[in-house]
Amino acid sequence: MRKRFVQIGLAALSFVLLWVTLMLSYAGTPKVEIQIESESFGISQMYFASEENEFTERASTRRPLAIGVNTLRFPFSITRGTAGDFQRWDPSDQPGTFVVSKVSLSSAFLSESVPLDSLRPQIAIGGFVSMPTGIGFTTESNDAQVLLNAPLRSFYFRNTLLLAGIAGLLVGAVLLTFFAWRRRKQIHRSASSIEAPERPASGQSADRFLTLVRVGAVIALFGVITSLAWLSDDALITIRTALNAVNGYGPDFNIDERVQAFTHPLWFGLLWLAGWFTGQWMLVPMLLGIIFSTTAAVLIFWNTSVPSRIIVGGFALMTSNAFVEYSTSGLENSLAYLLIAGLLLSARRLLLRPSIGWSLGMGALAGALILTRLDLALIVLPLLLLVALSLRNHIKELVAIAGPLVLLLAAWLTLSFGYYGTLLPTTFWAKTNVDIPRSELVSAGLNYIAVSLLYDPISLAIVTFGIALAIAMGTTLTRTTLTGVVLYICYVVWIGGDFMAGRFLAVPVFTTVAVLLLEKKGLFVAVLPNEIRTGNSLEPRFVAALGAVALLFTLFLVGQGRSDFLTPSVNDRERWEIDNRGGVTDERGYHMAAKRGLWDYLGNRRSLSRIFDIEPGGPIPDEARDIAALQVSALNWPRGATTREVDVICGGLGERGILSGPSVHLVDPCGLTDPFLASIPFLASNYDWRAGHFAREVPAQYIEAIRMRDPGLLQNGELQNKLEDIWRTILR
Numbered sequence: 001m002r003k004r005f006v007q008i009g010l011a012a013l014s015f016v017l018l019w020v021t022l023m024l025s026y027a028g029t030p031k032v033e034i035q036i037e038s039e040s041f042g043i044s045q046m047y048f049a050s051e052e053n054e055f056t057e058r059a060s061t062r063r064p065l066a067i068g069v070n071t072l073r074f075p076f077s078i079t080r081g082t083a084g085d086f087q088r089w090d091p092s093d094q095p096g097t098f099v100v101s102k103v104s105l106s107s108a109f110l111s112e113s114v115p116l117d118s119l120r121p122q123i124a125i126g127g128f129v130s131m132p133t134g135i136g137f138t139t140e141s142n143d144a145q146v147l148l149n150a151p152l153r154s155f156y157f158r159n160t161l162l163l164a165g166i167a168g169l170l171v172g173a174v175l176l177t178f179f180a181w182r183r184r185k186q187i188h189r190s191a192s193s194i195e196a197p198e199r200p201a202s203g204q205s206a207d208r209f210l211t212l213v214r215v216g217a218v219i220a221l222f223g224v225i226t227s228l229a230w231l232s233d234d235a236l237i238t239i240r241t242a243l244n245a246v247n248g249y250g251p252d253f254n255i256d257e258r259v260q261a262f263t264h265p266l267w268f269g270l271l272w273l274a275g276w277f278t279g280q281w282m283l284v285p286m287l288l289g290i291i292f293s294t295t296a297a298v299l300i301f302w303n304t305s306v307p308s309r310i311i312v313g314g315f316a317l318m319t320s321n322a323f324v325e326y327s328t329s330g331l332e333n334s335l336a337y338l339l340i341a342g343l344l345l346s347a348r349r350l351l352l353r354p355s356i357g358w359s360l361g362m363g364a365l366a367g368a369l370i371l372t373r374l375d376l377a378l379i380v381l382p383l384l385l386l387v388a389l390s391l392r393n394h395i396k397e398l399v400a401i402a403g404p405l406v407l408l409l410a411a412w413l414t415l416s417f418g419y420y421g422t423l424l425p426t427t428f429w430a431k432t433n434v435d436i437p438r439s440e441l442v443s444a445g446l447n448y449i450a451v452s453l454l455y456d457p458i459s460l461a462i463v464t465f466g467i468a469l470a471i472a473m474g475t476t477l478t479r480t481t482l483t484g485v486v487l488y489i490c491y492v493v494w495i496g497g498d499f500m501a502g503r504f505l506a507v508p509v510f511t512t513v514a515v516l517l518l519e520k521k522g523l524f525v526a527v528l529p530n531e532i533r534t535g536n537s538l539e540p541r542f543v544a545a546l547g548a549v550a551l552l553f554t555l556f557l558v559g560q561g562r563s564d565f566l567t568p569s570v571n572d573r574e575r576w577e578i579d580n581r582g583g584v585t586d587e588r589g590y591h592m593a594a595k596r597g598l599w600d601y602l603g604n605r606r607s608l609s610r611i612f613d614i615e616p617g618g619p620i621p622d623e624a625r626d627i628a629a630l631q632v633s634a635l636n637w638p639r640g641a642t643t644r645e646v647d648v649i650c651g652g653l654g655e656r657g658i659l660s661g662p663s664v665h666l667v668d669p670c671g672l673t674d675p676f677l678a679s680i681p682f683l684a685s686n687y688d689w690r691a692g693h694f695a696r697e698v699p700a701q702y703i704e705a706i707r708m709r710d711p712g713l714l715q716n717g718e719l720q721n722k723l724e725d726i727w728r729t730i731l732r
Helices: 002-024 076-080 149-191 201-227 233-246 265-278 283-301 307-319 321-325 333-352 356-372 374-390 395-420 426-432 438-455 457-473 476-494 503-517 523-527 538-559 587-593 598-602 627-635 653-660 702-708 717-730
Strands: 031-038 043-048 054-056 065-071 083-088 096-106 111-113 129-131 134-139 143-147 645-648 664-667
Touching: 002 149, 096 149, 149 265, 201 283, 201 307, 233 265, 233 627, 233 653, 265 283, 265 333, 265 356, 283 307, 283 333, 283 503, 283 598, 307 321, 307 457, 307 503, 307 538, 321 457, 321 503, 333 356, 333 374, 333 476, 333 503, 356 374, 356 395, 374 395, 374 476, 374 503, 438 457, 438 476, 438 503, 457 476, 457 503, 476 503, 598 627, 627 653, 645 653, 645 702, 653 664, 664 702
Parallel strands: 645 664
Antiparallel strands: 031 065, 031 096, 043 083, 054 065, 083 143, 096 111, 096 134, 129 134
């Protein structure tokens, strides 16, 4: 096994090295050519604003065709913005007319002409005017700019993927040649020695069937997740924060305040890096979700040696709306799946044979899971206690688990306190600083579970079935893991549930399926026995086949008319009215109606050049709400902005945050991004509230206080002092 890991590691390292080499070579260095003709004055020079870029300048004459060649270097200029500047011969301030007649991008393997109507409209004073020879514009000074951020990012992203494919093909060809040579050498050696007995044909056939089932289950699950991929509004809150970080404002929701508006530090860091590298801010969260969810399934399926269990487990995941919908959505669930899969495998290995390496891995995975979302600690805590008790006589292994776990948590908490001035995100205070009768909160939490029973019965059936099996005949590992699941669900009920149906059931569903597939004994194993390891008897195969058919048929009946996978006609609209379900919404249906799915983005045929001007407090046009319009706003996120306007909004905060840009300070009455409002207790009773949206009454003159940066404008003296204390910590 160690030899296999070494081989895989060497192959991956070879791929990365070759890919980076190609990126740093001519093949990965896009060239930009801009042809600009002056109708009134000559152009003296043309250069690119990013000082990191090399530039080849060509001399020009009066009424010239000036061509600038910009050599982009991996990957800084793409991610930090690229602007082609030029100056006229005449240094006077007389208006001049220019025509952009051609913009082309090329590399060793790709070449394209940029549509002129896709250039940014802020190219020069007065905007663009269509002309027979190109796009014309007028300047009022001797300087002007051609901004190419969006097309350059898109070209660079495609060129990067192409070079990754070329690197993969080259490494694959080398590996195939090597293994063919080694196989031929082994055959040659075995021919000269005594022939070893071969494995029975039935065993080889069973191995091939198991591999086929694993691959088929992964492909099917990948297809279902991809077909239903979408992006939520909460993800847009994180994306706005990442955009501000990439463009020099810091990891903050509003550029003038240091406030942690996200609840998933590790997921935020991944989106920050991926968005910075690719510029595909709306696409990357969905792709990461697909990759992480599929990889988590691969880890579980490849450690399950019973085909019937893989088939049943895979079908259960595909028909669970909670699991599939939140495998993407732009939220952290998919990363949690992957980390939990790794934790289960690490725990199983440590319980059998303690080792320093697996202990370090488990500690790192546990720390990463808690940083993915802090309340996931409830799921992993019982598992950590079980492993700690089992290793109580192995001090080195215990230290190896605790070391990475404590280090990761301490590092993040130190960073959070040093930058934001608080250990926990603002959302924590916004959702816990409430004065609501506990009976109402618990009732709302039970309603959250009931909505899942109505519209996603398979998810609830999976969790309930798994808990019942664990209590009846489960192993210690299974019972301990599902104890964490029970604690987590009780916590969700205790805090009043959530407004997004299924979000907080997604991780329990995956955890339950994963731990049952890895089960070694118990009722689930009796229903789906290991037909391979029990020999060639027909009895275990018959039992496994019968058990699989029974479970699959049951899942089909339970999910018919409710599961997204089994009923695709309900995927693009809300399935129920929010007011009819106690404030619990069909979040995916709502955003799919606004065309925020993966296929809405990939199938978009509209120009990505139009930027919608959203007035503070004004309505958002329907055409500005889809995922393509959001991507345009993200690509054109400006640098060096200052706060110009103040707007107030709670629901749809992420959408308006992306479309408004960094210069609009958004005040969230729910307190998710505003520590001052979060510090004001939310008072409600008689169910006059909605989970996740505890909207406070904005104090009089608070908006004006933000505009003027004067807390003294507040009429309440106590609130004045509180605002002064908070601003002293968070204001830039």
